[in-house]
Amino acid sequence: MEAIAVREQQYKTYILSDVAAQAQLEVVPERGGIITQWRIRDREILYLDAERFANPELSVRGGIPILFPICGNLPENTYTHQGRQYTLKQHGFARDLPWEVTDTTTADPISITLVLNSNDRTRALYPFDFQVAFTYQLKGNTLEIRQRYTNQSAEPMPFSTGLHPYFVSSDKTQLKFDIPSDQYADQRTKTTHFFNGDFDFNSDEIDAAFLNVSSQSANVTDASRQLQLTLSYDESYSIVVFWTVKGKDFYCLEPWSAPRNALNSGDRLIYLDPGASCETRVCLSATFF
Known part of the structure; x- marks a missing residue:
């Protein structure tokens, strides 16, 4: 049995439930179309900083923010298109704008579709007309995120896209990684390092970009939670970013379609x-052992 409920609070929240699997997903369209919570058998998969989430002046730290039309940041937050300079802050604007629910279904699998359309605010930052549609689909212990990008402009539209999931982890030393690459770029120091499956969690911050992944999935095993997470993605995504901050109970494993500064470099x-239009797909699966 599947069900969708709506909870009216600071933000209208859609709650998708797969009753048989005891799985639940919460989506907040007006706060950047974000997934805020994903639970399986009453165990929370995602981290959420509730205080930041409640403040509309702050970006959300937690859940699964949407990255569009860029991933990462631009030098001085600027890029040039047809001789004109534009300002676009880190990860773009999709995560900060209200999205519209256009469809829900309680058929198997249960899903909700949200849409972001270009408007005067987006055109001032990114001079293109577009529609972005996200469908969140919950089935058992798997969350599938299907995306459709449509260019409604009279000229070609460049963009990159990604997701920024925050996963709960109270003891990051118990994490084991299977990421399909043997090296990463430290996005803070601009240095390259070989990767043997471990990170130094004594660092204040880790921002590691695996710029050329060799397959379409990555795994993280959290022994402290007896949980294995699998991130899979289609060939639109060639980069996986790992990010965390010392003293915070989260880590992020992010699929990106292009690196930082791609709007300037074209990479x-x-x-x-x-x-x-084009379509992309990302799946997250959680298994407790």
């Missing part, structure tokens, strides 16, 4: 012709 940007 791995997606270009959509006028009127064209």
